[in-house]
Amino acid sequence: VEEAVAGVKGENSVKIFGPSVEQNEANAEAIVQIMGQVPGIADLGLFRSLGQPAIKITPDRQACARYGLNTGDVDSVIQAAVGGVAVTQVFEGERSFDLTIRWLPEHRGSPEAIQRITVATPKGMSIPLAQLAKVELLDGPATIYRENGQRYAPVKFSVRNRDLASAIEAAQQKIAVDLHLPYDSHLEWAGEINELKDAQQRLMFIVPLSFVLIGLLSYLAVRSWMDTLIVLIDIPVACTGGILALLVTGEHFSVSAAMGFVSIFGIAIQDAILVVTYFQRLHLQEGHSIVVAAREAAEKRFRPVLMTTLVACLGLLPAAVSNGIGAQTQKPLAIVVIGGSLIVAILTRVLQPTLLVVSHTWREARAKGHLHA
Known part of the structure; x- marks a missing residue:
């Protein structure tokens, strides 16, 4: 991968x-x-x-011209002596093979041996390759x-x-x-x-869309803009827990951590809706006072919130403490979810009842003021 x-x-x-x-x-x-x-x-x-030994042969045009040769003549001799040349074909049934001949290894296996290869001139002379070309042993590309x-x-x-x-x-x-x-x-x-840049570009679209959908679904669940805001306040609380968890463990923000933050959005909203909808039932339907309804909602909905938190924490604990292959991908996500879930379970037990009491008391006082007016 x-x-x-x-x-x-x-x-x-x-x-x-x-x-x-x-x-x-x-x-x-x-x-x-x-x-x-x-x-x-x-x-x-x-x-x-680099690092692959290679022999470089550079013909000397002037030296070749003195003997009536051109670079093509020299290349042909080198090709035949070192690389080999096909002289005939051998047939085996319906298949044919080229029969290639070349000089023995001891006559072509080193720069010195190649320098001794002779080239025939038009006048019948045999000239060593060393007089017609420069032979070098170099480090070539492997x-x-x-x-x-x-x-x-x-x-x-x-x-x-x-x-x-x-x-x-x-x-x-x-x-x-x-x-x-x-x-x-x-x-x-x-x-x-x-991959990080691509993920950041995707998150720039996914995170705002998630906020919009979460706000819409929260409103459909509680049917009140004020209570919707109380529900959404759990998101920054959860993010604070995730950030603290990263700081404590020494992990850095990454794509995996960003996905962890998106995950705890859902956990935080689910826990908040449990409390707010139960408060609405106690206060609006059963007629309990605001303070009593807020306290009982926080107390009686603590068990399901705690179960959600424990399931998330225990399920992701092995990933959070893992140091094996792939830990750099799963560890930040697990740490963020565990930290955010714990902070939501603890702080919102105090924060949400307070906000419910303050907001609904203000709403009822405002409604009474309008009636008296």
């Missing part, structure tokens, strides 16, 4: 694009050194392209990474003990200051950071 997201075997990667394999790798080595100084960046690794037809050198990394966005932003700023790329080179970041 990481390789599909980041393009390499790592959680995140930065790709250095450019036409030169050597320049890309040099820039990648510099980026590894720079990112190693950024707090939170870990597991740095460079996927090297693997050339490409994307959309462009060469690149990948650097993998992970983020530990720091939130992903700020760590990568710090790395980008430090690279921009300490490394000056050629005009034909550029960087691209891939992996979890792209």
